Amino acid sequence: MTFENADSIICEIDLRSHHIELSRADADGKPYGSLKAFLAAQSQDSRPILAMNAGMYEHDLSPVGLYVEDGKQTGNLRADDGEGNFFLKPNGVFFIGKDGLPGILETGAFAAVTPQVRIATQSGPMLVINNQVHPRFEPNGTSRFIRNGIGLRDANTVVLAISMVPVSFGSFARLFKDGLGCANALYFDGTISALSNNRKTLIGGIDPVGPIIAVFEQK
Numbered sequence: 001m002t003f004e005n006a007d008s009i010i011c012e013i014d015l016r017s018h019h020i021e022l023s024r025a026d027a028d029g030k031p032y033g034s035l036k037a038f039l040a041a042q043s044q045d046s047r048p049i050l051a052m053n054a055g056m057y058e059h060d061l062s063p064v065g066l067y068v069e070d071g072k073q074t075g076n077l078r079a080d081d082g083e084g085n086f087f088l089k090p091n092g093v094f095f096i097g098k099d100g101l102p103g104i105l106e107t108g109a110f111a112a113v114t115p116q117v118r119i120a121t122q123s124g125p126m127l128v129i130n131n132q133v134h135p136r137f138e139p140n141g142t143s144r145f146i147r148n149g150i151g152l153r154d155a156n157t158v159v160l161a162i163s164m165v166p167v168s169f170g171s172f173a174r175l176f177k178d179g180l181g182c183a184n185a186l187y188f189d190g191t192i193s194a195l196s197n198n199r200k201t202l203i204g205g206i207d208p209v210g211p212i213i214a215v216f217e218q219k
Contacts, residue, residue, distance in 0.1 A: 003179040006167045009195060009202065010180065011050055011160040012153075013215055020096060020158065022054060022069045022119040024061070024211045031061035033208045035196040047198045048214035052148060052160055054094075054188055055123040056086045057210025065122030066093055066110075067211060077122060079107055085187065088136060091124025092186045094150050104152050104184040121211050127151070127173040127185040137170045145190035146203065147172045150213070151182030159185075160213070162195045162203055 001010045013020065023038060025031045032038040035051045042048065056064045064086050067075030081087055090106040095117040097103065103115065106126055125134050127149055144166035151159045159180050163172060169187075176185035194204025 001179065003175045004171050006171060007164040008161050008175060009164060011195075011215070013158040013160065015100070015102065015156050015158065017218055018049075019216050019218055020102075020119065021048075021214045021216065022067070022121055022211055023214060024063065024067070024069070031210065032212065033061060034205065035194050035201055035209060035212065036205060038212050038214070039196060039198065046216070048216050049198050050160070050215040051196045052162065052188070052213050053192060053194050053204075053209035053211070054150075054213035055121040055211040056084075056189055057208075061208060061210045063121065063211050065091075066120055067122070068095070068117050068120040071098070071118055075122070077107065077111060079111065085190070086124040088125035088134075090126050090129060090134070091122065092126040092129075092184075093120055093122045094186050095120035101155055102152055102158050104150070104186050121213070123186055123188050125169075125187050127169075127187050128177045128182055129184060131177065131183045133170065133173045133177060137173055138168070139170045141168045141170060144168055146193045147187065147190045148193035148195070149176065149185055149187045151176040151180055151185030153181050160195075160215075162193050164203065
């Protein structure tokens, strides 16, 4: 898709025919560290059709904030202040509840309702909040990077996007809001952003990744 003269890859996921998982480490607890390693570890009969980095990470590749995988929480929700994009508040959480419904909530709103989740990853900043672009974004700032994120169009449709060229926060947020019709969207990362299908890495792949979001066809 071309939006504001910038090309992006858009992945629209229908949760009625696909399911989403989060992953970051193998059975021995060793972080995959890359989409290539993650895909190589999957069995041939259950390989994801898409995989993307899904949140920021510490030096040991552990998630910066809340992280829930298959109902098991290994990272805590963070509402503190700090340096870097994760702390460009409001930040937020993407999750899929145990009821199967997806959500993207600003961190404070998530903490207030504490939904029962099957998977969750906290990142930041929010890109779109209730149909409004993040209030601290310049319309078209000078900071330009390859960026990726996730948005919700409706209760059945999750949208992943990754820019193919460096873009500003403002333009990337408008892609979700105006181009993709997402009322809420969350930034995953920039510079390290990567996307793979079940055969190869389409964008990125040089830099390490922490949390990984993977999309599978329902059987």
